[in-house]
Amino acid sequence: MVTVLLTVIVVILCAAVVYGLSAARVIKQYERGVVFRFGRLREAERLPGFTTVIPGVDRLRKVNLQIVTMPVPAQEGITRDNVTVRVDAVVYFKVVNAASALIAVEDYRFAVSQMAQTSLRSIIGKSDLDDLLSNREKLNQGLELMIDSPAIGWGVQIDRVEIKDVSLPETMKRSMARQAEADRERRARVINADAELQASKKLAQAAEAMSEHPAALQLRLLQTVVEVASEKNSTLVLPFPVELLRFLERAQRFPQMPQGPAPATTTPEPEVAAADTNEAVESVDPVPEIDPGTAATDTGSDADPDPGAGRGTGGTP
Numbered sequence: 001m002v003t004v005l006l007t008v009i010v011v012i013l014c015a016a017v018v019y020g021l022s023a024a025r026v027i028k029q030y031e032r033g034v035v036f037r038f039g040r041l042r043e044a045e046r047l048p049g050f051t052t053v054i055p056g057v058d059r060l061r062k063v064n065l066q067i068v069t070m071p072v073p074a075q076e077g078i079t080r081d082n083v084t085v086r087v088d089a090v091v092y093f094k095v096v097n098a099a100s101a102l103i104a105v106e107d108y109r110f111a112v113s114q115m116a117q118t119s120l121r122s123i124i125g126k127s128d129l130d131d132l133l134s135n136r137e138k139l140n141q142g143l144e145l146m147i148d149s150p151a152i153g154w155g156v157q158i159d160r161v162e163i164k165d166v167s168l169p170e171t172m173k174r175s176m177a178r179q180a181e182a183d184r185e186r187r188a189r190v191i192n193a194d195a196e197l198q199a200s201k202k203l204a205q206a207a208e209a210m211s212e213h214p215a216a217l218q219l220r221l222l223q224t225v226v227e228v229a230s231e232k233n234s235t236l237v238l239p240f241p242v243e244l245l246r247f248l249e250r251a252q253r254f255p256q257m258p259q260g261p262a263p264a265t266t267t268p269e270p271e272v273a274a275a276d277t278n279e280a281v282e283s284v285d286p287v288p289e290i291d292p293g294t295a296a297t298d299t300g301s302d303a304d305p306d307p308g309a310g311r312g313t314g315g316t317p
Contacts, residue, residue: 077124100155
């Protein structure tokens with residue numbers, strides 16, 4: 001009889017231990033427990049720590065409250081300016097109401113993923129390519145609002161949404177590269193033209209200063225020669241000074257008169273010159289005068305067969 005009693009007691013104790021082990025539950029700090037009794041939701045959520053349920057009657061579901069990082073698959077769409085792009089993103093969310101996350105939606109993770117994909121497609125269609133590339137912060141806020149609105153009813157809170165990458169076609173990449181290159185070339189030309197304008201103004205001022213002081217040009221020339229001569233691998237050709245040419249030109253146009261008294265010049269007296277002239281005339285033998293009659297007689301006495309010879313010597317016919 002005692003043996004039977006001890007056996008019953010041992011069986012009861014074993015059953016109690018098994019019952020206690022099956023009823024005991026441990027909820028972690030980042031989790032919340034939701035109890036369903038005969039399929040009906042209990043009002044109070046189970047907090048982290050040790051808790052018990054009725055085996056076979058209650059069913060405990062644990063919900064993770066940590067922030068979940070969910071990548072959104074790349075979505076292909078056409079922007080408002082008719083450019084085909086592929087955009088992928090990442091969503092950060094967490095559960096704020098464990099009961100709603102289990103009751104309001106079948107799988108809150110899958111629901112958030114699908115909502116993020118459809119919202120991303122909608123944002124692509126409403127935005128321009130420039131907004132997708134340079135104004136992502138505004139698009140991220142718009143995506144967050146679009147996903148967070150239905151997610152509130154699921155007990156899920158969207159923490160943030162980030163557009164991760166925007167893929168463009170190769171033709172569009174080449175076009176954008178040419179556009180950027182043209183823009184950089186335009187800015188370079190504008191800067192170069194501005195520099196030339198400022199340099200021309202400074203050179204004009206320098207030219208005015210050098211025109212007032214011509215020696216400054218020669219000093220500038222010598223300074224340039226010193227700068228060029230500092231490098232040993234160059235051949236220096238020294239030009240003829242421009243100021244010297246100008247000096248010679250002015251000297252040729254306006255010859256300078258001597259400063260001292262003019263030297264005395266002696267001119268021959270008129271009488272002496274006349275006497276010299278007469279002596280020169282007298283030194284020449286006088287030509288004898290020929291009488292016309294005598295010339296005719298002499299001509300006739302000559303036996304010249306040509307009758308025209310007398311006319312050639314000046315005789316009378």
